[in-house]
Amino acid sequence: MQLSDSGDQIVSADTLKKVCVTNFPNVFDLQSVLLEHTKPLIQFIIMGSSGKVASLSEMEASSGEQDLLISDM
Numbered sequence: 054m055q056l057s058d059s060g061d062q063i064v065s066a067d068t069l070k071k072v073c074v075t076n077f078p079n080v081f082d083l084q085s086v087l088l089e090h091t092k093p094l095i096q097f098i099i100m101g102s103s104g105k106v107a108s109l110s111e112m113e114a115s116s117g118e119q120d121l122l123i124s125d126m
Contacts, residue, residue, distance in 0.1 A: 055097075055098070055099050056077065057077075057099050057126070058099070058101060058102050059102070060077065061076060061077055062074055062075065062076060062077060062084065062126060063075050063076075063077050063080060064097065064099055064106055064126065066094045066097055066108070068093070070088070070090040070091070070092065070093055070094060070110070071086055071087060071088050071090070072086070072087040072090075072094070072097055072106060072108050072124075073085075073086050073087075074086070074106070074126045084126065085125070085126060087106070087108065087122065087124050089120070089122055089124075090108065090110045090120050090122065091110070091120060092110040092111045092113060092119070092120060093110060093111050094108055094109070094110055094111075095109055095110065095111050096108070096109045097109070099126075100123070104125055104126050105123055105124065105125055105126065106123070106124055106125075106126055107121065107122070107123045108120075108121070108122050108124075109121050
C-alpha cells in the first residue's frame with residue numbers, strides 16, 4: 054500500500070491481480086481499479102505527481118514474459 058505525494062489517494066494491490074486506488078481519508082471511496090494483469094502482481098509504484106501508477110506482474114516460467122502496465126490513477 055502506498056500513499057500518493059499529495060496525500061489524498063491510497064494505492065494498493067490484492068491477491069486477485071488488481072490494483073485499487075481509493076481516496077484518503079475515506080478509504081471506502083473507490084476511485085479506480087486496474088484489472089488488466091494476467092499474472093499475480095509483484096510490485097507497483099506511484100510515479101511521482103504525474104497521477105500514474107506502474108505495476109509489474111510475476112514472470113511467466115515458460116516464456117519469461119511479465120506484464121508492466123502504466124495507468125492513470
